[in-house]
Amino acid sequence: MITGTGITKTYKQRGNVLGGRDVPALRGIDFTVKKGGAVSFIGESGCGKTTLGRIVAGLETYDSGEIVIDGTPMSPLRPKKRQPHFRKIQLIHQDPYSALNPTRTIHQTLQAPLALRAGRTGRPKSWIDDRAEELLSLVGIDPGYVLGRYPHQLSGGMRQRVVIARALTVDPEMLVADESVSMIDVSMRLSILGLLKDLRERLGVSLLFITHDIATARYIGEDGELYVLYRGQVVERGLTEDVIAGPVHPYTQSLLSAIPVLHGVERPGPDRVVPLEALDERHADAGCLFARRCPFRTERCESESPTLVQGADVSHEHACFHPRRRSVIPVEAVA
């Protein structure tokens, strides 16, 4: 099990002669990913998703809070001692074009981490090639076809699968998939999502899925949990189906209101929630972080900060002073 408690991270952005600006990327995030579980983080660009994914994978430091991996807190450990723990968590780079070394064949790419593993566990050399073939078959590609090839000789979808096979060389407990906006090939996206779901079922590996798209979060984690991130804060959290079927935070409702409807089959939910203005990170941090954009704000929202609480008549948690169910998801069109 992997947990995060009160994770904060602030970047200093370089400015002009008057100095830089502090950019709070994460403002005290709590999360739990159970063994074999699936958790999705969604939110618009700049809300801190990639920062969180990199922190969880041990690729980025955090300012305060704690990451605990299978019962061991990470911050008291020296960087070298953290490595074996963070190795259990593998980040899958979603850009298959830059994730693989172009000068190495797929065999060489997989052979290096497998040789290390064989050394550590006392396995014979023959195991390395057998395991490389096994992993490629597991991610749905023909080892005979790809092993001798270079990344540029493969399609984008195949490269993405090789990236996943490489992540599996260390027998990870959790895969972190950061779905970048730049990955626009829809069919490739869907087949990779299907593969990740399949690996979760077959290997029991847990998934931390990072996306800007609520529909993707729904697909990956039918039985999982959804965390809605806004300006570095979790504003709504619960079972994915519960949050999507009954969102009470206006920000989640605005995300769901933006889902395109299937014309002729669906029509928009009767309550649309549209933010009053575009996201501007320079907004004051006093009060609710969504207040400037929220159509339902009151005076209280501008001076007090709501924290994540379990709603009285809601199945999940939210950070809003005026939580209310609104019918924002598309409904079936009446013929």
Ligand SMILES: Nc1ncnc2c1ncn2[C@@H]1O[C@H](COP(=O)(O)OP(=O)(O)OP(=O)(O)O)[C@@H](O)[C@H]1O
């Ligand atoms: N290395 C960095 N230096 C300075 N600021 C950074 C750095 N990395 C991220 N930030 C800032 O931290 C905030 C969160 O960034 P992050 O990349 O985590 O967002 P994101 O949710 O992944 O966005 P996107 O959906 O566009 O990928 C943003 O305001 C961003 O500008």
Ligand code: SF4
């Ligand atoms: S606390 Fe107020 S401003 Fe913030 S989301 Fe809820 S209603 Fe809107």
Ligand SMILES: [Mg+2]
């Ligand atoms: Mg990102």
